[in-house]
Amino acid sequence: xxxxxxxxxxxxxxxxxxxESLFLKIESAIxxxxxxxQDEPKRLTRQQLIDxxxxxxxxxxxxxxxxxxxxxxxSEDW
Numbered sequence: 874x875x876x877x878x879x880x881x882x883x884x885x886x887x888x889x890x891x892x893e894s895l896f897l898k899i900e901s902a903i904x905x906x907x908x909x910x911q912d913e914p915k916r917l918t919r920q921q922l923i924d925x926x927x928x929x930x931x932x933x934x935x936x937x938x939x940x941x942x943x944x945x946x947x948s949e950d951w
Contacts (some may be wrong), residue, residue: 887899
C-alpha cells in the first residue's frame, strides 16, 4: 500500500471517528509533530559559517562587544 492510499485511509477513519478523547490525542500528536518541525535547527553551509565568523571577528576588532555582566543585566529585562 502506497503512502497516498494510507493517507486516504486515515482521512476516512478520522471523518467517521466519534471518540472525542481519541481525536484529542491525535490532534495533540499532530501539534507536537509540527512543533518539532519548527524547532529543528537550520543547517548552515560552510561558506555561511565562514562569513559569520569573519563578521564576528570584525565586530570584535571594532569593539562592538558586550561583557558577560552587560549581557546578564540586559537579559533581566527579557
